[in-house]
């Protein structure tokens with residue numbers, strides 16, 4: 001039996017809690033979350049055994065999973081560096097950025113505490129424990145960044161997550177942040193900007209956004225995600241996102257110029273290239 005502390009019982013933390021509870025219902029699950037609704041729901045579902053304060057629960061845990069916004073993960077790592085923890089405790093996180101988390105984790109690593117960076121590449125724009133599920137992370141890619149974890153602690157975490165049949169992928173923090181900037185963070189900026197730009201352009205149009213078909217909704221679904229979580233992501237991966245936005249602007253300007261110049265060949269080639277790439281993702 002393992003005592004697991006999950007700090008942040010939102011979409012991701014609650015889904016991980018469901019997986020670990022499924023792996024062994026005898027695991028002692030302690031939850032920490034200022035959102036009472038998310039905590040109470042997990043208690044009612046009998047997935048979490050009890051709710052506690054972060055400081056108190058941290059001292060009892062064998063495994064600590066930090067699943068709040070990245071800004072909260074970083075401040076909780078700093079807090080953990082000043083708490084008397086169990087000697088073999090493993091601390092891991094689910095944050096969408098890794099370089100700043102791993103930098104903060106140096107305080108734990110220097111003290112010989114086992115820390116493993118983590119980031120599940122599954123989720124949605126929804127928040128809170130009611131939106132989580134046992135299957136949310138099933139067969140997804142889950143990035144791991146080596147910290148100070150022992151092989152035994154790594155095996156322990158993978159064993160706890162076994163019901164999710166995860167595709168574990170080891171990566172360096174910088175490579176991770178560049179990759180997810182392109183795959184997730186810049187797309188979030190683009191979807192958000194598209195929504196705000198369309199709303200501004202159509203503000204005096206009586207029909208406006210209400211006429212939007214599937215294309216607009218599919219392209220912008222992620223803009224409905226939690227602003228607090230995404231602000232923390234932007235602040236913690238600013239350089240890679242900045243670079244990604246520049247590259248996006250270059251491509252956007254090329255297409256804008258082709259449209260402006262009635263350059264049919266370039267427009268067609270641009271769409272053909274994207275079509276082939278996008279179709280290959282679903283094969």
Ligand SMILES: NC(=O)C1=CN([C@@H]2O[C@H](COP(=O)(O)OP(=O)(O)OC[C@H]3O[C@@H](n4cnc5c(N)ncnc54)[C@H](O)[C@@H]3O)[C@@H](O)[C@H]2O)C=CC1
Nearest residue numbers: 008010011012033035067068069070095096123124127128
């Ligand atoms: N939404 C997604 O699809 C994915 C999110 N992530 C990352 O996982 C983390 C959690 O994201 P979600 O579960 O989606 O967000 P969420 O908003 O559903 O859950 C975050 C939870 O953290 C709680 N929280 C805030 N301050 C706290 C504190 N001081 N102590 C304990 N809990 C606190 C909130 O009340 C909330 O319940 C974030 O770092 C995010 O970047 C990673 C992969 C996918």
Ligand SMILES: O=C(O)C(=O)Cc1ccc(O)cc1
Nearest residue numbers: 096121122123124125184222
């Ligand atoms: O909503 C979606 O489809 C997502 O892509 C969710 C998501 C959000 C943040 C991450 O770090 C990883 C995945």
